[in-house]
Amino acid sequence: MPIEILSGPLSTEVLWRRHDNFWFEDGDIVLSAQLNQDHRELYRVHRLKISPISATLRDALSGSSPTDANTVVYEGLPLFHVLDSAMDLATVLTYAYKFKYVTAFHTTAHGSLNISTSSLDLRVPPYDNSTCNLYSELLRVATNYRVAGLQKELDMQLNSVWPSTLDEWNTRVLHYQAIAARHIPSETPNSDGMVDGQYLDDRLPEPVFAIRLFRTYKLLKYLPTAFYELSMITPTADWIATHEEPQRRSTRSRRLLTNRIRSARWSQVTQEDHMCLHRYFRKIQTQSLTLMPPENELCSGRVCLHGRMYIQLEILHEISRLRDILEVLNCHCQDDEKEKMLNEGVCAQCVQKIVNVLQAKRQHIFDNLGNFFALPSPQEGT
Numbered sequence: 001m002p003i004e005i006l007s008g009p010l011s012t013e014v015l016w017r018r019h020d021n022f023w024f025e026d027g028d029i030v031l032s033a034q035l036n037q038d039h040r041e042l043y044r045v046h047r048l049k050i051s052p053i054s055a056t057l058r059d060a061l062s063g064s065s066p067t068d069a070n071t072v073v074y075e076g077l078p079l080f081h082v083l084d085s086a087m088d089l090a091t092v093l094t095y096a097y098k099f100k101y102v103t104a105f106h107t108t109a110h111g112s113l114n115i116s117t118s119s120l121d122l123r124v125p126p127y128d129n130s131t132c133n134l135y136s137e138l139l140r141v142a143t144n145y146r147v148a149g150l151q152k153e154l155d156m157q158l159n160s161v162w163p164s165t166l167d168e169w170n171t172r173v174l175h176y177q178a179i180a181a182r183h184i185p186s187e188t189p190n191s192d193g194m195v196d197g198q199y200l201d202d203r204l205p206e207p208v209f210a211i212r213l214f215r216t217y218k219l220l221k222y223l224p225t226a227f228y229e230l231s232m233i234t235p236t237a238d239w240i241a242t243h244e245e246p247q248r249r250s251t252r253s254r255r256l257l258t259n260r261i262r263s264a265r266w267s268q269v270t271q272e273d274h275m276c277l278h279r280y281f282r283k284i285q286t287q288s289l290t291l292m293p294p295e296n297e298l299c300s301g302r303v304c305l306h307g308r309m310y311i312q313l314e315i316l317h318e319i320s321r322l323r324d325i326l327e328v329l330n331c332h333c334q335d336d337e338k339e340k341m342l343n344e345g346v347c348a349q350c351v352q353k354i355v356n357v358l359q360a361k362r363q364h365i366f367d368n369l370g371n372f373f374a375l376p377s378p379q380e381g382t
Contacts, residue, residue, distance in 0.1 A: 003088075003144050005060035006081040007071050014040045019086075022093050029061065030074045033082045033089040041086040043093060044077070053096040055146035084144070091141045095150050132209040139217050155219075161205055162214075162222035162229075166366045169225065173327065179203055185258055192258050199257040205229075206239050208265035211273060221378035224369035227273075230264055231280055232323045237263040276373040283372040284325055284365075288316055291329075291361060293353045307345035311354070329362040 016032070019041050027044035035041040051058040060080060072079045082089050135154060142150040163169045183200040185193040193199060207230040214222045242253045242263045256263065292312055298304070311332075318328045331337060333355050341351045370377065 003056055004083045005056070006083065007060075007078065009072050014038065016040060016042055018042045018044075019090065022090065022097070028077060030077050030079045031082055031089065032079065033084055033086040035086040040081075041090075042074070043089065045093060045096075050093065050096045053147055053149065054092055055148070057092070057145065088141045088144070091138065092145050092147060095147060132205060132213055136213050136216075139213070139219075143217065158219065158222055162210065162225045164221050164225070166363055169326070169366060170330075176204065180260060183260055192254065193260060200260045201239075201242070201257055201263055204262070206264060207233070208239070208268050208273075212268070218380075220376050220380060223375045224373060227276060227280065227373045227375065228326075228369055230269075230273075231277055233262045233264045234323075235266050237261050238267055239263040239265045240267060276375060280369075280373045284319070287325070287361065287365060288319060291315055291358065293350075293357045297353060298350050299347055301347065303345035304347045304350055307341065308350065308354070310344050311341055311346065326362055326366060329358045329365075333358050333362075 015038055017035060017039050022043040022045055024044055024046065027046050029045060029047050031043040031045060032040045033043070047061055051061055061078075072081075135158065138150065138154055141147070142154065159168065161172070163172055180200055182195050183193045207226045210226045211223065211230065214220065214226060237256060241247050242256055247253055248257075292298075292308065298308065315328060315332055318331075319325050322328060338351050338355065341354065342348065346354070365372070
């Protein structure tokens with residue numbers, strides 16, 4: 001919900017502290033925000049710099065001046081009390097002034113995630129397991145302060161990780177494969193598949209956190225690919241049991257991580273989410289029955305027929321084993337697989353018809369992922 005901003009005096013006595021970065025001598029207004037239980041942080045900034053960025057700040061600051069009877073003044077400038085944390089206000093100002101630092105996370109004594117105000121970077125890395133944590137912080141701030149520009153930038157970055165078109169998904173797959181190729185364990189002793197101290201599963205976004213994020217902020221267009229990613233991960237590979245200490249050092253966790261097994265926060269999957277997965281798997285079973293062209297459109301040669309049956313069984317086996325129907329269908333449309341069909345006795349005309357059907361089926365499945373998972377339409381989130 002939008003943040004409340006007061007121009008009158010606070011009801012309690014507080015101690016003041018100026019912010020190190022956001023205190024400009026030529027600033028024309030002063031903002032304050034809660035730093036801790038006893039202190040409020042002060043920001044001397046420019047009205048014309050921050051008003052266009054945040055609709056919440058613009059509405060609160062419009063029309064105020066030091067001569068207004070109810071306006072509190074600090075060193076001759078209007079003072080506005082933002083009823084929010086200093087960290088969140090600093091995030092908005094960081095975006096307004098385009099400051100660029102290096103992202104740093106730390107955990108408070110109560111276990112909540114904080115971002116160091118002096119080291120905040122709004123340029124979010126797209127492939128990183130802390131990415132969704134940072135997105136969550138930034139989306140909350142962008143929503144509460146109505147920062148349209150930040151919301152748009154986050155939307156563009158989220159779309160690169162959880163795309164809404166098949167072409168974008170293909171690009172994402174290639175990026176994933178390039179990352180995965182660096183994590184193949186070698187045959188040398190003590191090789192563990194780590195690169196720069198990280199396993200493959202450390203580098204890729206975890207889907208359950210993303211699903212919670214998208215449901216919370218009604219970013220419904222990203223849900224289908226997040227659920228599809230989750231559907232490919234075995235329920236026995238739980239992210240928390242694999243990654244959090246001390247389990248991360250266990251033999252089982254090291255084996256999963258070394259072998260590039262993806263994990264998810266299965267313990268946080270809701271009953272609603274499980275039902276979505278159940279509906280999807282039933283739909284895919286139905287779709288798997290129509291992967292080949294109708295028999296009346298194919299030749300009647302016995303050798304070609306036997307070859308087609310073999311190829312169909314192989315595709316079904318791969319779908320069951322890999323749980324990635326989009327990739328299986330894509331692989332069977334490549335030149336090496338066409339050559340394999342020909343070697344199995346499938347005639348050239350039938351090979352091309354099969355490939356055409358597989359390509360169309362792949363597009364159909366991707367376009368209908370939302371329906372297969374029984375997810376709300378993106379329009380419901382607007």
